[in-house]
Amino acid sequence: MNLIVALKAEASPLIESLSLSREEGSDSFPLFVGDHCNLIISGVGKSRASAAVLYLRKRFPQPNQAWVNLGFAGHGKLEVGKSFLANRVMDGESGEAFYPPQLIVSKIASSSLLTSLNPLADYPEPIGYDMEASAFCLSARTATTRELIQVVKVVSDNPANPVESFDRSRAAALMKNALPSIHPFLEKLEKLASKVTPPTELLNFIEEAFALKPFTQTQRHQLRKLLNQANALGMPEEDARAILESSGTTREAIHELDLVLEERRLLS
Amino acid sequence: MIDLIYHEEGVLDHPRAREVLDRYPSATLVPCSHYKEIFNPNGQNFALQKQKPSLILARKTGSLVHPVPPTYGIGGERNFYFSHLLNCLYDCRYCFLQGMFPSAHYVLFVNYEDFQDEILRLTQEPQEGESWFFSGYDCDSLAMEKSTGFVGSFLPFLSETPRARLELRTKSADTGILESKEALPNVVTAFSFTPEEIGKQLEKGVPSVDSRLRAIGRIAERGWPVGVRIDPLLDCIDFEKRYRDLFDKLFPSLPDESLHSVSLGVFRVPSSYFGRMEKLHPREPLFAGKLAKRGDSVAYRREIELERTAFCREELLKRIPASKLFQCETNLDAQPSP
Numbered sequence: 001m002n003l004i005v006a007l008k009a010e011a012s013p014l015i016e017s018l019s020l021s022r023e024e025g026s027d028s029f030p031l032f033v034g035d036h037c038n039l040i041i042s043g044v045g046k047s048r049a050s051a052a053v054l055y056l057r058k059r060f061p062q063p064n065q066a067w068v069n070l071g072f073a074g075h076g077k078l079e080v081g082k083s084f085l086a087n088r089v090m091d092g093e094s095g096e097a098f099y100p101p102q103l104i105v106s107k108i109a110s111s112s113l114l115t116s117l118n119p120l121a122d123y124p125e126p127i128g129y130d131m132e133a134s135a136f137c138l139s140a141r142t143a144t145t146r147e148l149i150q151v152v153k154v155v156s157d158n159p160a161n162p163v164e165s166f167d168r169s170r171a172a173a174l175m176k177n178a179l180p181s182i183h184p185f186l187e188k189l190e191k192l193a194s195k196v197t198p199p200t201e202l203l204n205f206i207e208e209a210f211a212l213k214p215f216t217q218t219q220r221h222q223l224r225k226l227l228n229q230a231n232a233l234g235m236p237e238e239d240a241r242a243i244l245e246s247s248g249t250t251r252e253a254i255h256e257l258d259l260v261l262e263e264r265r266l267l268s
Numbered sequence: 269m270i271d272l273i274y275h276e277e278g279v280l281d282h283p284r285a286r287e288v289l290d291r292y293p294s295a296t297l298v299p300c301s302h303y304k305e306i307f308n309p310n311g312q313n314f315a316l317q318k319q320k321p322s323l324i325l326a327r328k329t330g331s332l333v334h335p336v337p338p339t340y341g342i343g344g345e346r347n348f349y350f351s352h353l354l355n356c357l358y359d360c361r362y363c364f365l366q367g368m369f370p371s372a373h374y375v376l377f378v379n380y381e382d383f384q385d386e387i388l389r390l391t392q393e394p395q396e397g398e399s400w401f402f403s404g405y406d407c408d409s410l411a412m413e414k415s416t417g418f419v420g421s422f423l424p425f426l427s428e429t430p431r432a433r434l435e436l437r438t439k440s441a442d443t444g445i446l447e448s449k450e451a452l453p454n455v456v457t458a459f460s461f462t463p464e465e466i467g468k469q470l471e472k473g474v475p476s477v478d479s480r481l482r483a484i485g486r487i488a489e490r491g492w493p494v495g496v497r498i499d500p501l502l503d504c505i506d507f508e509k510r511y512r513d514l515f516d517k518l519f520p521s522l523p524d525e526s527l528h529s530v531s532l533g534v535f536r537v538p539s540s541y542f543g544r545m546e547k548l549h550p551r552e553p554l555f556a557g558k559l560a561k562r563g564d565s566v567a568y569r570r571e572i573e574l575e576r577t578a579f580c581r582e583e584l585l586k587r588i589p590a591s592k593l594f595q596c597e598t599n600l601d602a603q604p605s606p
Contacts, residue, residue: 087272087298099298099306101373102272103320110272110296145313196313198550229556265558267466267504 001066001190002056003039004049006132009171010071010154011041017179028055036190046117046135053139066148066193068186069136072171073113073153076123080161083178084111084128085185086151091134092116098137101147104188108181113151123159148193152185154178202228205237212241213250226257233264270415274298274306274373275325284378284417285325291415292323302326307354307371315548317372318359323415328352328377332386336402342456342495342529342594344433345397348390352377352418353407358439359472361554362500365406367541374407376416384425391431404437410457411440419445423452430454437497441475441483451491456528458495459484461518463510466502470554477514481521488526496522498584499533499596501576503557503568511580519587531594532580534573542566 005011008030014020020032020039029052030041038060042052049069078084087110089098102110112127114120115134123129133151140149154175157163206227210220230240243260247253273295279285280297289295300306303326328351336347354375355365366372377383391399403409403418413419419436423445426434433454446457462470464477475483484494496518504510519527537545539561546555560569567573577595584593 087296088300097300097305099274099300101312101317102322103316105320112298141311145316146309146311147313147316192316196316228550232551232553232556234553261556262558265556267469267502267553267557 001037001068001186001193002053002060003037004042004052004056004067004069004132004136005039006042006044006049006071007171008041009168010175011039012172013176013179014039014070017176017183026059031056031059042132045131046115049132050135050139053136053143057139057143062197063144064148064193064196065144066150066186066189067136067140067144068149068189069133069140069151070182071130071132071153072156072174073128073130073133074120074123074157074163075111075126075128075153075155076159077126078109078111078128078155078158080155080158081174081177082109083152083154083181084109086111086113086128086133086153088112089133089137089151090114091138094134096134096138098134098141098149100137100150103147103192104185106181106185106188108152108185113153119163128153128155144193145196148189148196150185150189152182154182201237202231205241209241209244212244213253215250215254219250219254222254223257226254226261229265230257230261233261235261235264270295270323270374272296272298272322273325274300274303274322276300276303276327279325279327279378282327282378284380284421287417288323288325288376288378288415295323300324303375307369307373307375310370312370313548314366314369314372314544318366321355321372321374324373324375326375326377327379328382332383333390333401336400340596341400342435342531343398344400346390346395346399347402348387348399349402349405350383350387351406352380352383352403353412353416355406356408357411358408358474360439360474361470361472361549361552362502362535362537364537364541364545366548367537367544374412380418380421384422384429387425387432388429391429398433399431400433400435402435402437404435404458408438408440409436410438410442410445413440413442413445423449423455426452426455435495439471439474439480441479443483443487446487446492447490451487451493453493456493456495457487458497458529458531460497460499461514462498462500462502463504463514465510466504470502477517481517485521488523492526493528494522494526495528496530497533498580499531500535501532501573501580502535502554503572503576507576508579512583515580515583515587527588527592529592529594530584530588531596532577532584533596534567534577536565536567539564539566 015032018037020034023031023033032039040052040056042048085108157166243257244253247256270292277299303324333348333350336349341347436457
């Protein structure tokens with residue numbers, strides 16, 4: 001999972017609770033990594049958020065990861081400290097809208113969110129207001145499927161508590177208090193992401209099979225398809241390996257595997 | 269359970285949209301300019317969305333009713349389809365919708381009256397023969413009736429438009445709306461079946477064969493014409509026994525006078541859709557079956573298709589008159605004209 005957070009004060013409680021450690025040498029952005037999670041502090045604004053996504057994507061290019069923009073937002077209705085999921089993210093400048101699919105059952109409220117270049121002086125509608133989310137959505141959709149791109153915000157200001165009165169020294173505490181409701185969401189999102197990631201064992205086995213013989217690119221394509229089918233049809237890997245090892249040429253290997261699979265190509 | 273409803277701006281003025289919202293009073297409402305903003309973008313994962321689809325309320329514009337290829341039909345001279353709803357309550361692994369649509373959200377077009385106007389216009393054209401309208405191409409016609417009120421809305425219209433014939437295609441066993449109304453001879457409710465063993469593997473959420481049979485019995489008793497759709501035909505272990513058992517179960521319980529038609533359809537998906545389906549479910553044994561690219565489609569190899577179809581046809585003809593059996597003819601292997 002990749003988390004994009006604008007400010008250090010927002011990130012600190014997350015870094016602590018997720019046991020992330022600072023990666024040395026990441027000059028462009030402060031980057032914190034853990035076993036299953038990377039967190040980048042992007043800085044404020046759309047261009048910084050977008051650049052952070054691209055940086056993280058290049059650094060961790062695995063497909064089908066979850067991407068979350070997490071941080072503070074103003075809100076026209078929700079109370080300070082309340083967290084919400086963005087169900088619609090509108091870009092204040094381009095007018096483009098993003099609709100992060102809401103597949104996860106969560107106790108977090110959901111709300112529309114308007115992203116603008118400059119902070120807004122008031123809260124004209126009962127929606128959220130921030131400065132990063134639309135750019136994050138636009139960039140993240142080149143990295144993963146839309147269901148795994150989510151925006152979670154914690155309300156830092158509202159009409160009764162305008163942004164000018166926000167006490168920055170309370171920022172970390174505000175985020176920390178919101179985490180008990182955010183963590184279960186992140187865990188479910190991670191689980192969702194795992195459903196679209198091919199099993200590592202199969203990917204490793206396919207790579208291992210490629211190394212058994214000098215297959216051409218076309219043959220590798222055929223072999224990958226056959227090994228995926230073998231997996232779908234319940235053929236044990238050791239059986240497939242034995243066929244490939246015992247056949248003579250690369251062509252024979254593919255032919256033999258196809259022949260053996262033929263007997264299994266029936267629905268049970 | 270629907271807990272998020274997107275709606276086109278302005279559509280909430282429509283009484284049907286209000287009725288839908290009344291059914292989901294706690295749903296979050298999210299406005300959009302056009303349903304395609306949410307439904308059409310690339311980079312969506314149909315299989316993930318299928319776990320918890322949202323509902324999109326929209327108004328259908330442009331072409332509302334479309335002609336059906338001439339070889340698909342149940343005896344009518346003119347055949348059309350229309351889609352008041354995109355996507356289905358059920359999750360059948362063989363379904364082409366997952367390859368055709370980028371999103372699994374339900375799109376409900378609330379302006380039924382415009383579909384009805386177009387159907388009326390088409391039936392008033394000076395043409396010989398029956399005009400059939402198929403409502404279950406892009407959805408299940410009955411499964412979401414409680415949310416959509418589709419059948420309830422169309423029955424009064426069809427009662428006044430006897431020249432229009434409607435097929436409700438379904439896998440639902442919830443036939444309450446039909447049981448509560450007087451039967452109409454121009455409305456056929458057609459139930460799709462695969463053998464129970466196949467259904468358990470590939471048809472998530474679909475009621476059992478027995479409960480659908482009971483539903484058929486209830487509406488047949490009320491005088492509604494019913495259809496049986498053996499579609500898609502799926503190759504499997506013990507194919508002959510399983511399909512014979514299915515037919516043995518289906519037909520003795522169906523009164524002859526209620527049975528309008530039986531159709532036989534092969535498994536066949538446009539290649540581009542199949543590619544997406546395979547990608548969504550790489551570990552699905554169905555897609556690793558004895559399939560072949562035939563023309564622009566993926567289907568069972570020709571010899572298998574012919575053999576399986578011939579068997580079912582022969583078995584069906586032992587149970588029903590030939591006049592009631594229809595087969596979707598395809599010419600997948602024909603070479604394109606030079």
